Amino acid sequence: MDGKLRLILAISILASFVAFLDGSVVNVALPSIIHHLGGGLVAQQWIVDAYLLTLGSLILLAGSLSDLFGRKRVLVVGLLGFGITSLLCAGAPSNTFLIIARGFQGVAGALLVPSSLAIIISNFKGKAQGKAIGTWTAWTGIAFVIGPLLGGFLVDAFTWRLIFAINVIPIAVCLWLLSRLKLTEQRSKLKLDVAGAVLCSLGLFGTVFALIEQPNYSWSSGIILGPFIAGLLLLVIFIMYERKIANAMLPLSLFKIRNFSAGNISTVVIYGGLSIATFLIVIFLQEVGGFSAFSAGLSLLPVTIIMFVLSPQFGKLAGKHGPRLYMSAGPVISGVGFLLMTSVSAHVNYATQLLPGILVFAFGLSMTVAPLTSAVLGDIEKSRSGIASAVNNAIARVAGLIAIAIIGVIVGHNINLSGFHHAITFTAALLIIGGVLSAAGIRNHKPAP
8 A cells, every 4th residue: 555545544544433432422411410510321312313314315416525625634634623623512501502513513413424435435446445445444443431430530530521521633634644644536427406405404314303302292293293294204205305416425325226216225223223322321420330431431442442353354355255255244243242231230230241242242243344435435436435325434423323212112201221222132133133134235356366
C-alpha cells in the first residue's frame, strides 16, 4: 500500500470513527447526564435517538452530496459541523437543549460515514479493497464498543461533558490529514432529493416519538396513535415517491442486486439487536449492578480487543472465500453469546455471568461485520459507491433508532433485572434471525485468484 492509500485509509477510519464513537460513547454517561439534567428512561432514549434520527434519515441525502460535490469536500464540512455541535452538547444547560444539539450533531455525522467509505471503494481495487474495508469496518465496529469504556473513564474521572468536548481532538487531526490529501474524484450530476429527505425525516420522527413516549400514555391515546399512524403513512409515501423520481436519494434499483438487498435485510435485524444490547448493558450494570461508569464501560473491552485482532482477518477470508458462511455463522454465534448472559442476577458477577457471553458475542461479531460490508457493497459500481454505502449505513442507523425506541415496550418505565433478561433474549433472537436470513439470501462470487 503506497503513501496516498495509507493516508486515504487513515482519513476514512478517523472520520467515521468519530461519528460511530459518538453513537455509543453517550450510553455509559446517560445515568450521570440524567442525574445532572433531570429526566428518566424516556430522556435517555431521546438523547440517543435524537442523534440517530437525524443521522439515519439524512445519511442518504449525504450520500448523494458525497457523489455530487466530492467526498473530500463533504468530509470537511461534516467534520467542522460535528466539532461545533459537539461543543454545544458539552455545554448543554438542560436535557432539552442537549437533545436538540444531539439532533444537529447527527446531521453533521450523516456527512461523515458515506463519504469516508466511498473514498475507500473508489481508490482501492481487488483484494486490497476487501482488506481495506475489513480494516475500516474493524475500527468503526471498535468505535461502538470502545465508546462505553472511554465514556466511563471521562464520567468518573472528570465530567460527562467531556465525552462531547473531546471530539475536537480527532476532528482536528482528521482535518489536518485531509489538507495533505490531493484527490481527483468522479462526480455525479444527479440533483438532490430534498422532498425525499423531508418525508423520510418526518416519517421516522412520528414513528419514533410514538414508540418512545407510549409507556407514558397508551396506544389508544391520540398523542401516540396520531404520530405513529402519520409516521408510518409518511414512510409509505416516501417509498412510493422514491420509486417515481429519477434523482431518488434511496435508489430502489440498488435492491435489484441480490447481495445488496439480502445484506441490508440482515443489517436491519443484526444492528437492531446490537443497538439494544450496547444501550442496555452499560446502563443495567450501573443502575442495577452498582458498577461505576468506568467499570460498566470496561465490561465491553474484550469485544474491542477481539474485533481489533480478528475483524481484518475475517475481512480477508470473506474476500477470498465469499461472505456467506461468515455472515451466516457470525450472527448466530453472537446470539448464543447473548443467551449466555441471561444467567445474570441482580448481584452481578461479571466473570461468571457476563464475560463468557461477551467473549462468544465478540467472536461472532468479528466474523460478521467486515463480510457484511463487503457483501453489501461488493457488486456496486464505483460511481454509485457513495449512495450505496449511505443506504447501508442509513439502514443500520435506522435499525438502531427503532430498536432503542422500542426498549420501553420491552422493559417498561425502568431497566430492572427482568427487563434486562427480556431485552437480552430479544437481542439474541434478532441476531440468530440475521444469521438465518444471511444464509438464505447471500451468494458467494467466484473465489479470488
